[in-house]
Amino acid sequence: MSGVARPTRALREGPLRLALPRGALFESTLDRLDAVGVDTSELRSDSRSLVFESGDLMLVTMRPSDVPTYVEAGAADLGITGKDVLMEQSDRAFYELLDLGYGGCRMVLAAPAGDQHAEEHERRLGAVRIATKYPRIAERFFEDTGRRAEVIEVKGSVELAPISGLADAIVDLVDTGRTLRENGLEVREEIAPSTARLIANRVAHKLRAAEIDDLVGRLGEVS
Amino acid sequence: MTHPIPPGTRDILPDEMRELRALQGRLAAVFERFGYGEVATPTVEYDAVLARAGDVSGAPAAHRFFGGGGELLAMRADMTVPIARLVANRYAASEPPLRFFYNARAYREVRPQRGQMGEFFQAGVELVGSNAPDGTVEVIEVLSAALDEAGLGRAVIGLGDASLYRRLLEDVGVGDDARAEILELLAGRDLVGLEAAASSLDLGEAERELLTAIPRMRGGADVLERARDLGGDVTRRAVSGLAETYDGLAERGIADRVSLDLGLLRDLGYYTGAILEVYDPALGHVLGGGGRYDELMGRFGRHLPAVGFALYLERVHIAQAEEERLNEEGRR
Numbered sequence: 001m002s003g004v005a006r007p008t009r010a011l012r013e014g015p016l017r018l019a020l021p022r023g024a025l026f027e028s029t030l031d032r033l034d035a036v037g038v039d040t041s042e043l044r045s046d047s048r049s050l051v052f053e054s055g056d057l058m059l060v061t062m063r064p065s066d067v068p069t070y071v072e073a074g075a076a077d078l079g080i081t082g083k084d085v086l087m088e089q090s091d092r093a094f095y096e097l098l099d100l101g102y103g104g105c106r107m108v109l110a111a112p113a114g115d116q117h118a119e120e121h122e123r124r125l126g127a128v129r130i131a132t133k134y135p136r137i138a139e140r141f142f143e144d145t146g147r148r149a150e151v152i153e154v155k156g157s158v159e160l161a162p163i164s165g166l167a168d169a170i171v172d173l174v175d176t177g178r179t180l181r182e183n184g185l186e187v188r189e190e191i192a193p194s195t196a197r198l199i200a201n202r203v204a205h206k207l208r209a210a211e212i213d214d215l216v217g218r219l220g221e222v223s
Numbered sequence: 224m225t226h227p228i229p230p231g232t233r234d235i236l237p238d239e240m241r242e243l244r245a246l247q248g249r250l251a252a253v254f255e256r257f258g259y260g261e262v263a264t265p266t267v268e269y270d271a272v273l274a275r276a277g278d279v280s281g282a283p284a285a286h287r288f289f290g291g292g293g294e295l296l297a298m299r300a301d302m303t304v305p306i307a308r309l310v311a312n313r314y315a316a317s318e319p320p321l322r323f324f325y326n327a328r329a330y331r332e333v334r335p336q337r338g339q340m341g342e343f344f345q346a347g348v349e350l351v352g353s354n355a356p357d358g359t360v361e362v363i364e365v366l367s368a369a370l371d372e373a374g375l376g377r378a379v380i381g382l383g384d385a386s387l388y389r390r391l392l393e394d395v396g397v398g399d400d401a402r403a404e405i406l407e408l409l410a411g412r413d414l415v416g417l418e419a420a421a422s423s424l425d426l427g428e429a430e431r432e433l434l435t436a437i438p439r440m441r442g443g444a445d446v447l448e449r450a451r452d453l454g455g456d457v458t459r460r461a462v463s464g465l466a467e468t469y470d471g472l473a474e475r476g477i478a479d480r481v482s483l484d485l486g487l488l489r490d491l492g493y494y495t496g497a498i499l500e501v502y503d504p505a506l507g508h509v510l511g512g513g514g515r516y517d518e519l520m521g522r523f524g525r526h527l528p529a530v531g532f533a534l535y536l537e538r539v540h541i542a543q544a545e546e547e548r549l550n551e552e553g554r555r
Contacts, residue, residue: 004331004339004340004343004535004537004538005337005338005339005340005508013504072507073507073508074506074507074508075507090411091334093412094412095412095414096412096413096414096415096416097414097415098415099415099419197415201507202412202502202507202508202509203502203503203504203506203507203508203509204507205441206379206381206441206482206484206500206502207379207482207502207504209441209442209482210442213439
């Protein structure tokens with residue numbers, strides 16, 4: 001427990017609010033919701049809306065990395081996002097309730113195929129330069145394995161970093177590995193597997209226990 | 224030209240201060256009514272003295288600096304540790320129980336860009352020298368009255384036991400290393416990780432199911448019944464402390480606003496038995512918490528059991544304003 005969060009105002013009445021990740025996990029998330037009887041047809045339309053009511057749920061769509069923010073503050077009672085996002089924001093307080101099983105990926109350390117730059121820098125300069133969208137995961141991985149890394153945070157295509165000489169290697173999430181191969185990169189070390197997870201706000205987890213447990217039960221059964 | 228103030232700090236202006244003082248006054252009146260006396264301790268103490276509290280990894284001092292003589296000073300992260308010191312210093316020979324309350328500021332480190340408070344008001348009580356379950360029941364009764372007085376009639380008190388899950392792990396035969404790992408996952412509220420760790424243990428199916436089901440159990444009196452049905456004697460022993468406290472609460476007629484939570488574990492290292500958290504439907508953050516810390520006083524030289532709670536005053540204030548707004552909307 002470090003500093004005390006100055007809370008956002010959040011009204012906890014009405015339907016349970018479930019934060020959903022737009023992007024790679026979106027389709028599978030909607031499929032899973034359909035499978036437990038939540039109507040997601042409106043979300044599948046081209047609507048520009050961000051908020052949808054569906055039965056006894058309010059569905060709120062957002063960037064995957066915003067999901068923990070909304071859930072921690074109580075602006076959403078529940079949220080679905082990737083384990084990669086949760087690992088990167090591990091200092092936030094929320095309950096991780098369910099491994100939904102889909103969206104399987106791996107967090108890896110990758111470097112140019114056949115290239116020994118990273119190893120050479122580690123040996124001669126004492127640190128590797130790592131470009132990543134996941135600076136905390138990268139730092140923690142090197143710390144846990146007793147090594148030093150100079151972590152450079154980038155927002156866009158991280159594969160560009162070793163090609164252009166910004167970094168020796170990257171830490172990134174890979175699915176099939178195709179993007180890596182196309183950019184001449186190969187996996188050097190596995191950091192952690194990642195799948196979609198269901199998380200809950202600390203207060204909602206207590207005050208709306210029955211509704212949340214019911215949804216957890218339903219979502220868990222089909223996985 | 225504006226002159227910056229450090230991250231996590233803020234100025235409080237008259238309209239807010241007036242309301243915070245009023246709230247402090249109402250809480251103080253409740254605490255006085257239950258026989259608690261107000262204390263104030265120094266904002267700055269010797270780091271080595273506060274550190275006697277031991278592994279309080281949950282609340283490290285935010286600011287440490289050198290005094291004029293080169294001694295290391297620290298700003299308090301809560302009021303519980305300073306009061307443990309005060310009891311040892313000033314009440315070394317007094318007959319327990321001792322009852323104290325405080326309206327004071329505490330200081331913690333803030334993470335950047337999270338809107339956190341590094342300096343904040345706490346209102347709370349410490350009951351020193353009163354064992355479980357009676358002392359715990361008394362403190363929960365005071366907390367319940369304080370919440371009512373603050374206008375938070377809908378607030379719920381979560382009640383868990385810091386030793387419950389540890390004891391369960393011991394009783395089903397989980398070794399030291401795995402136990403530490405699993406407790407850390409529980410404290411981090413990672414129930415997925417906990418289940419993965421539990422299923423990798425060399426245990427029977429029933430034990431594994433018990434270890435994964437217990438942390439998810441929360442609610443009314445039926446929680447204890449369900450836990451006993453699931454785990455038999457092992458669980459019966461683990462929940463016995465919680466059950467005694469709950470019976471005491473039922474006798475005083477305040478069990479209704481208490482939600483039992485078998486998976487509750489607060490970060491602070493010094494809790495030994497009952498642990499408390501306060502929730503209000505108007506707010507997504509906990510309003511405060513506390514519990515039993517029967518070994519803390521001993522580290523300062525007086526071996527007395529103790530129990531207490533602290534409310535985050537700014538959060539109580541926001542919840543109060545929200546509840547008022549909801550009431551007005553409801554009336555319209």
